[in-house]
Amino acid sequence: MRVNCNISSIIANNNLAVSQSKLDKALERLSSGLKINSAEDDAAGLAIANKMHTQIKGLEQANKNSSDGISVIQTAESALSETQSILQRINELAVQAASDTNGLSDRKAIQSEIDQLTQEIDRISTSTEFNTMSLLDGTLSRRCYSDTDNVSAYYVSSAVNAGDYSIEVTADATKASANVTFNAGAITEEGTIEINGALMTVEPGDTVATLMNKFTELCDSANLEYDAATGKISTYEYGITQKIEYKVSDSLQGVFGISNIQPGTDAEAVLGNGFGSTATLTTDGRYVTVKDFGGFEMTVELGESLVADSGQASVEFTQKVTDMGTMTVQLGANEGQVLEVDIPEINVHTLGLDNINVCTQQGASETISKIADAVNKVSSARSTLGAYQNRLESAVEHLASYKEDITSAVSGIEDSDMADEMTEYTQQNVITQAATSMLAQANERPQSVLQLLQ
Secondary structure, eight states, X not given: OOSSXXXXXXXXXXXXXXXXXXXXXXXXXXXXXXSOSSTTTOHHHHHHHXXXXXXXXXXXXXXXXXXXXXXXXXXXXXXXXXHHHHHHHHHHHXXXXXXXXXXXXXXXXXXXXXXXXXHHHHHHHHHOEETTEESSSSTTSOOEEOSSTTEEEEEOOTTSOSEEEEEEEEEOOBEEEEEEEEOGGGOOSOEEEEETTEEEEEOTTOOHHHHHHHHHHHHHHTTEEEETTTTEEEEEEESTTOOOOEEEOGGGTTTEEEEEEEOOBOOEEEEOSSOOTTOEEEEETTEEEEEEGGGEEEEEEOOTTHHHHHTSSOEEEEEEEOSTTOEEEEOSSSTTOEEEEOOOOOSTTTTTOTTOOOSSHHHHHHHHHHHHHHHHHHHHHHHHHHHHHHHHHHHHXXXXXXXXXXXXXXXXHHBOOHHHHHHHHHHHHHHHHHHHHHHHHHHHGGGGHHHHHO
């Protein structure tokens, strides 16, 4: 028997320490619900679980991003819906004004309402916002730049490649024009003068000043410019559709004269660089428009003597398309998992409704055609937004499912099986109690040596 080294006590103490450590670990896992509470538990498992937790947090935020993107699109689409309603009302008014059963005063009243409606379209464009971010003023559209102010691109979708797009203009557009003269001294009886559907009455006793005032009002009603100093009248608009047609009462043949009547002409142009075989080029007065794949629409507004004054056979205009400007929605937890949302600029100018005038039958008919094009543009924009929204809603559903799968996987790595851990706890608790008891008995054994010493 030895008293300096109690081997039984050492063995019991070591076993107690082991069982106590296992009991502590079981308690830790039961109280936390995790089987990986520190790197020592499972270094590889901890690294994998941490990556998965990062992925889960990213997916949660991506889901929120997608929901915010849906809200942005719904806001823009609601504004476009109202714009389309306004366009339908303008079309209704234009159809009404196109009928000659309406007098000039009726058409002016209709024009007044149309002016208010076009102002509302511009107001909607500038005031539609989400989180202080403008939606319809071109801020969220693929950006286009030009070195000249008279080149614009109405629609540039994500399908349009970045680069330079050019139009080569070979002939200027012109207005319809004519020269007029008056001889107030020749007025002997009442008569009428009609120009482009607008009518004025001349009466005996009218002075030159009276005739000028009446004729100025006549030109305003006929949507014509009048230069009293030169006696020249001309249309405000350019193009082959612009004409000056007149009727004069026989009694006023010596009072009013008109000469050198020139019809308007359209500009002429050819396609330059950038455009593909699908591009179509049209001219409408001073405007040259190219439409190409992806909804790209480029317009050049020309001056009356642009080509002539240049001293060249043609003048080239270039539009630069860049990727800047679109709204990026992060749809995933990783880099590059994004959706580029392109919301086109929608206002009176981009819809081609500048200076619409229904005070004449011709102007009303032209307005009907322009409104039809504008409605198509707004409908196209709404369809694009609808496609974006459907994609974002699908992303929301996918992200929720993806998060569920990863959460299940990470749970398998780090979550405790409570039944197994309770079994382990019970076992180690019993062993710890037994080891404690055996340690106590082992410590009492050296005392038996005292009996030998007595």
